[in-house]
Amino acid sequence: xxxxxxxxxxxxxxxxxxxxxxxxxxxxxxxxxxxxxxxxxxxxxxxxxxxxxxxxxxxxxxxxxxxxxxxxxxxxxxxxxxxxxxxxxxxxxxxxxxxxxxxxxxxxxxxxxxxxxxxxxxxxxxxxxxxxxxxxxxxxxxxxxxxxxxxxxxxxxxxxxxxxxxxxxxxxxxxxxxxxxxxxxxxxxxxxxxxxxxxxxxxxxxxxxxxxxxxxxxxxxxxxxxxxxxxxxxxxxxxxxxxxxxxxxxxxxxxxxxxxxxxxxxxxxxxx
Amino acid sequence: xxxxxxxxxxxxxxxxxxxxxxxxxxxxxxxxxxxxxxxxxxxxxxxxxxxxxxxxxxxxxxxxxxxxxxxxxxxxxxxxxxxxxxxxxxxxxxxxxxxxxxxxxxxxxxxxxxxxxxxxxxxxxxxxxxxxxxxxxxxxxxxxxxxxxxxxxxxxxxxxxxxxxxxxxxxxxxxxxxxxxxxxxxxxxxxxxxxxxxxxxxxxxxxxxxxxxxxxxxxxxxxxx
Numbered sequence: 041x042x043x044x045x046x047x048x049x050x051x052x053x054x055x056x057x058x059x060x061x062x063x064x065x066x067x068x069x070x071x072x073x074x075x076x077x078x079x080x081x082x083x084x085x086x087x088x089x090x091x092x093x094x095x096x097x098x099x100x101x102x103x104x105x106x107x108x109x110x111x112x113x114x115x116x117x118x119x120x121x122x123x124x125x126x127x128x129x130x131x132x133x134x135x136x137x138x139x140x141x142x143x144x145x146x147x148x149x150x151x152x153x154x155x156x157x158x159x160x161x162x163x164x165x166x167x168x169x170x171x172x173x174x175x176x177x178x179x180x181x182x183x184x185x186x187x188x189x190x191x192x193x194x195x196x197x198x199x200x201x202x203x204x205x206x207x208x209x210x211x212x213x214x215x216x217x218x219x220x221x222x223x224x225x226x227x228x229x230x231x232x233x234x235x236x237x238x239x240x241x242x243x244x245x246x247x248x249x250x251x252x253x254x255x256x257x258x259x260x261x262x263x264x265x266x267x268x269x270x271x272x273x274x275x276x277x278x279x280x281x282x283x284x285x286x287x288x289x290x291x292x293x294x295x296x297x298x299x300x301x302x303x304x305x306x307x308x309x310x311x312x
Numbered sequence: 313x314x315x316x317x318x319x320x321x322x323x324x325x326x327x328x329x330x331x332x333x334x335x336x337x338x339x340x341x342x343x344x345x346x347x348x349x350x351x352x353x354x355x356x357x358x359x360x361x362x363x364x365x366x367x368x369x370x371x372x373x374x375x376x377x378x379x380x381x382x383x384x385x386x387x388x389x390x391x392x393x394x395x396x397x398x399x400x401x402x403x404x405x406x407x408x409x410x411x412x413x414x415x416x417x418x419x420x421x422x423x424x425x426x427x428x429x430x431x432x433x434x435x436x437x438x439x440x441x442x443x444x445x446x447x448x449x450x451x452x453x454x455x456x457x458x459x460x461x462x463x464x465x466x467x468x469x470x471x472x473x474x475x476x477x478x479x480x481x482x483x484x485x486x487x488x489x490x491x492x493x494x495x496x497x498x499x500x501x502x503x504x505x506x507x508x509x510x511x512x513x514x515x516x517x518x519x520x521x522x523x524x525x526x527x528x529x530x531x532x533x534x535x536x537x
Binding site: 268297303 | 388390
């Protein structure tokens with residue numbers, strides 16, 4: 041097996057260019073392990089505010105693990121730990137003792153592969169996050185529910201049946217409801233783990249439109265196995281292989297003329 | 313193991329090269345028909361153009377099918393986009409060859425001045441453009457663009473030559489104009505060869521040099537000076 045080269049820092053950071061911006065997320069030389077099994081190797085990557093970053097790579101390459109590291113979802117997995125390196129959000133180390141994980145997950149929301157609405161009404165699904173935060177005002181919650189459903193491009197479809205069970209929605213609508221639920225708690229960053237993999241092309245198109253619409257307000261990191269989807273929605277794409285970041289560059293560049301042969305072979309379907 | 317998609321790409325490459333070779337053969341046939349007054353050959357060139365047109369249609373259909381079914385990316389995508397564009401340039405070369413063959417029947421001049429030389433350079437330029445499609449060579453591509461300046465100069469000389477012929481004997485103007493049109497056709501053929509080589513640069517490197525200021529004729533002329 042060919043050794044995966046380490047990431048080119050020039051491609052994973054914009055520090056050396058005129059476009060330099062403070063990253064929203066800074067991953068520095070990160071090693072991550074499940075027990076003794078190292079699944080992420082020395083990954084360094086900056087993700088900038090209000091950009092859509094796509095993580096691509098074959099199954100088992102570590103992209104979902106890395107995504108889950110970004111809001112410490114891996115804390116829930118026995119034996120999961122950082123070997124070395126760090127992840128910072130606006131300069132704050134996520135593993136610093138001062139970090140409140142609940143607050144972190146409010147700030148860094150997550151949408152999963154399979155839509156997972158609560159067995160409650162459409163309204164309750166969106167309101168729930170606010171209620172557990174202690175928001176009591178019915179008016180504030182009503183406004184936030186409507187705003188979130190509008191942002192998730194679902195309001196027009198559900199406004200007359202807010203009290204119906206969320207399970208009555210189609211798969212695509214359920215996924216947009218989950219996005220609305222994430223938006224309600226006003227995150228700054230949204231992580232999406234294959235958000236369209238269970239959806240038909242029409243529903244996928246709607247979710248993609250929604251993601252593009254959210255870009256003005258949120259930093260979005262999306263894991264996808266769908267190369268065309270990465271090409272359609274992301275500003276930059278990072279390709280991972282065997283836990284290593286092989287290449288990160290502008291999406292247009294990755295899909296037209298990637299720098300690394302491994303990237304080209306993967307996106308062209310020659311392996312993976 | 314070669315996948316069906318890779319097999320398709322290889323077939324498309326071969327078909328484009330065949331098309332290019334046919335167009336170049338047509339052009340040489342047209343010039344031979346012109347210089348030797350061979351009307352049978354001229355007719356054969358006109359017939360061959362249909363074959364070139366058919367190949368362009370086939371390539372267009374097959375590339376569209378590949379794009380829609382495989383959604384290619386990176387070098388595969390660049391190859392397919394280039395095949396579509398290059399096949400159009402080759403088809404235009406075929407059209408110019410047909411035009412030269414058609415005009416060959418209408419010329420009665422014994423002196424074609426720089427036409428034979430232009431024809432020979434055009435043949436080489438097409439050949440070189442097709443060869444860098446097979447094996448990329450940027451220096452060879454640049455040599456084609458420089459060579460095009462030489463052809464422009466020869467066309468200019470033909471222009472002056474034709475002008476002087478008409479001034480000497482205005483009754484020959486109709487025949488002389490045909491020579492001038494043929495010269496223009498050859499000049500256009502060489503432009504198509506340049507376009508093919510520029511598309512090849514995109515195919516190999518993803519750089520779009522079609523309108524790059526440093527490769528425009530004026531810049532290349534200055535560089536030569």
